[in-house]
Amino acid sequence: MTVKLDSVREKLRSQQRLTTEEGLFLLRDAPLLDLGQLAMEERRRRHPASVVTFVVDTNPNYTNVCNVDCTFCAFYRSPGDKEAYTHSVEEMLERIGRSAAKGVTTVLMQGGVNPELPFDYYLDLVRGVRERYPDVTPHFWSAAEIEGMAAVSGLTLQEVLVQLKDAGQTTLPGGGAEILSESVRKKISHKKGVTHSWLEVHREAHAIGLRSTATMMYGHVETPEDVVEHFEAIRALQDEHGGFTAFVPWSFKPGNTPLVKKIPRHAGPNQYLRMLAASRLYLDNFDHIQASWFSEGKKTGQVALHWGADDFGGTLFEENVHAATGFINQTSTEELKIIIREAGFTPAQRTTLYEILKVF
Ligand code: SF4
Numbered sequence: 001m002t003v004k005l006d007s008v009r010e011k012l013r014s015q016q017r018l019t020t021e022e023g024l025f026l027l028r029d030a031p032l033l034d035l036g037q038l039a040m041e042e043r044r045r046r047h048p049a050s051v052v053t054f055v056v057d058t059n060p061n062y063t064n065v066c067n068v069d070c071t072f073c074a075f076y077r078s079p080g081d082k083e084a085y086t087h088s089v090e091e092m093l094e095r096i097g098r099s100a101a102k103g104v105t106t107v108l109m110q111g112g113v114n115p116e117l118p119f120d121y122y123l124d125l126v127r128g129v130r131e132r133y134p135d136v137t138p139h140f141w142s143a144a145e146i147e148g149m150a151a152v153s154g155l156t157l158q159e160v161l162v163q164l165k166d167a168g169q170t171t172l173p174g175g176g177a178e179i180l181s182e183s184v185r186k187k188i189s190h191k192k193g194v195t196h197s198w199l200e201v202h203r204e205a206h207a208i209g210l211r212s213t214a215t216m217m218y219g220h221v222e223t224p225e226d227v228v229e230h231f232e233a234i235r236a237l238q239d240e241h242g243g244f245t246a247f248v249p250w251s252f253k254p255g256n257t258p259l260v261k262k263i264p265r266h267a268g269p270n271q272y273l274r275m276l277a278a279s280r281l282y283l284d285n286f287d288h289i290q291a292s293w294f295s296e297g298k299k300t301g302q303v304a305l306h307w308g309a310d311d312f313g314g315t316l317f318e319e320n321v322h323a324a325t326g327f328i329n330q331t332s333t334e335e336l337k338i339i340i341r342e343a344g345f346t347p348a349q350r351t352t353l354y355e356i357l358k359v360f
Pocket residue numbers: 066067068069070073074075076111112113144189192
């Protein structure tokens with residue numbers, strides 16, 4: 001049966017869940033302006049106030065050493081490379097202290113999967129942040145790093161996560177999901193754990209009360225079917241524990257990555273708006289959809305606030321992973337407030353867990 005816009009609209013208005021075919025319709029055929037309108041209806045149903053949240057955060061890296069070799073990554077260096085680095089716990093704590101002094105409340109820290117680092121390194125970092133900087137949330141480690149900790153320590157994923165939680169961790173970032181489809185993973189990150197392992201890490205985390213974000217990096221080798229498979233996987237996991245705080249999509253940046261030969265350009269604003277609106281409609285159990293000034297540019301970020309997003313991400317004072325691809329954007333807390341206001345919304349600062357700290 002051919003999917004029609006009217007039938008999708010009716011289903012959404014009566015709060016019925018969309019099917020795979022309807023998801024494909026949103027990604028392939030739905031007129032972009034209609035899609036935006038539907039996504040905004042849904043956004044206003046969930047968040048009636050015209051408030052757009054943001055977090056004051058930074059994104060430092062403790063090591064760029066990695067043995068996973070993803071073809072879309074310009075950030076990592078192999079063990080022994082002359083540009084490889086690993087910072088000590090003390091160096092990272094001092095750096096985090098300088099950010100805390102500037103008002104940062106979330107530190108989103110990820111790095112390579114470095115086989116030389118013992119599990120205690122990670123625990124000491126979490127404990128150190130909690131002890132020295134009580135206003136900072138350590139939003140640390142992607143699923144691949146958690147798997148790396150399990151490998152070096154001989155512990156299960158659950159044991160690793162319980163120890164991180166006992167050390168003071170409450171949330172995990174969603175990095176490394178890319179597209180949760182085995183066919184895509186085999187093409188772009190063949191050594192990274194199988195697709196179910198990203199889901200497994202987040203499932204185990206949610207089961208013990210940790211919260212996390214779900215991400216998606218599109219615009220490389222995936223098909224619309226792969227994107228719906230990704231949506232389906234995270235929607236099903238959200239049904240289990242409700243542990244995801246938000247969904248954060250961004251487009252792949254090919255600069256300086258091995259994949260640049262096959263994909264020389266990054267996906268543009270139209271595709272971004274479509275992804276964002278489709279996710280708002282398909283992910284009916286996610287409260288927050290994040291627009292990114294950082295990965296798509298400030299103007300596209302503003303438009304995205306009219307395509308279903310209710311959050312504008314973070315200030316990202318330091319960021320090196322996207323920057324390694326040559327795609328560089330910077331902002332300040334003041335500028336974020338202006339951008340959000342200019343787009344027609346009231347800016348509000350939030351915590352890692354989306355609690356409002358201050359409305360401006
Ligand atoms: S994306 Fe992460 S896991 Fe993959 S190579 Fe880069 S640092 Fe390593």
